[in-house]
Amino acid sequence: MPLKAPLNWGLLPPSFLLPSSTRSLIPLIPLSSHLPKPSHTTIRTIKSTNTPRPDRFAHHPKKPALNSTSTAALARKAHSTPLRTGLLAVKRGMTAVFDPESGKRTPCTVLQLDRNQVIAHKTREKNGYYAVQVGAGERMAWNVSKPMLGHFAAAAVSPKRWVVEFKVRGEEGLKVGVGEGLGAAWFTPGQWVDVRGVSRGMGFAGGMKRHGFSGQPASHGQSLMHRGMGSAGGSQGSGSRVLPGKRMAGNMGNERVTVKNLKVLQVDEANGIVVVTGCVPGPKNQIIRVQDAIGKPWPKGPMSTREIVPPSIAPAVAEAVATAA
Structure with a gap:
């Protein structure tokens, strides 16, 4: 057993606690050298029976290295980060x-790309992550702030109406140079994409329309509460309050929506048209972000503009590849 610290027994109390008649006798008391010196002040308290939990941030040689760094965070997100940039479409x-x-009929949505150009690159060393900044559309110079005019001038591109960042996994996603334009040939027919946009706003809506509530009974005796929401919270059992996140009436729509795994049916490079299956959030003329689907295998598409095959020579290239095979 380890040695215990000596207790403070046998020691004289402090001089200010002694009466005045005894203070004069303190110098006459012989002090023996074997008396222990005070080591600590004993504090009476309640000893807990629960052992303290180990700190998850404390380093221990038997434990693996911590994964709370920014590099480890990027590595955890690598499986869900696309390899290349996306584009903006209308x-x-x-x-x-x-x-x-x-004779099967497939509903689809027509997306048109409008002068997509790369404006800047975000790198791990400078910005903490890899991303490609893409601009689309057109805006008059007098309607753009001076900082943004300088930003566009540094990339040698015209002022853009929309500027969006697309995160990529690593440096291989930055092969598209600053100032280069990207068209519909960036996507290939048959691949899967994810689209993001702002849904159509429908104003203030009740609980039945917004969340699909069934409403109150429509029988006799129900007084003007047929489409009412009903109870919003319990009494003492839930703290006599409305719990956070309760679905109520409010503004419906006008929020960012992501639709995953839409298949590209047709690509028209000359007109900048990309046709995808299904519906896309937002009204007509809404700006849409189109990027490779996360939940599907990565397409074997081009990683740079030099790898894009023009549509005019695509059949000849395909024939040459077939002949070589």
Whole structure:
């Protein structure tokens, strides 16, 4: 057993606690050298029976290294970060595509790319992450702030209406140079994409329309509460309050929505048209972010503008590849 610290027994109390008649006798008392010196002040308290939990941030040689660094955070997100940048498109409307062989009708949305150009690169060393800043559209110079005019001038691009960042996994996603333009050929027919946009705002809506509540009974005796929400919270059992996150009536729509795993049906490089299956959030002329789907295998698409094959020579290239094979 380890040695215990000596107790403070046998020691004289402090002089200010002694009466005045005894203070004069303190110098006459012989002090023996074997008396222990006071080591600590004993504090009476309640000893807890629960052992303290180990600090998860304390380093121990038997434990693995901590993963709370920014580098480890990027590594954890690598599996869900696309390899290359996405593009900005404008929603033009919905239509349908018919399969000539089976006659199957597939609803689809037409997206048009509007002068997408790379404005800047974000690097791990300078910004803490890898991303490609893409601008689309056009805006008059007098309607752009001076800092943004300088930002566009440094990239040698015209003022853009929309500026968006697309995160990429690493440096291989920065192969598209600053100032280069990207068109519809950036996507290939048959690949999967994720689209993001702001949904159509529908104003203030009740609980039945906004959240699909069933409402109150429509029988006799129900007084003007047919479409009412009902109870908003319990009494003593839930603290006599409305719990956070309670679904109530409020503003419906006008929020960012992501639609995953839409298949690219057609690509028209000359007109900048990309046709995807299904519906896309937002009204017509809404700006949409289009990027490679996270939940599907990464497409074998181009990583730079030099790898994009122009549509005019695409059949010849395909024939040459088939001949070589």
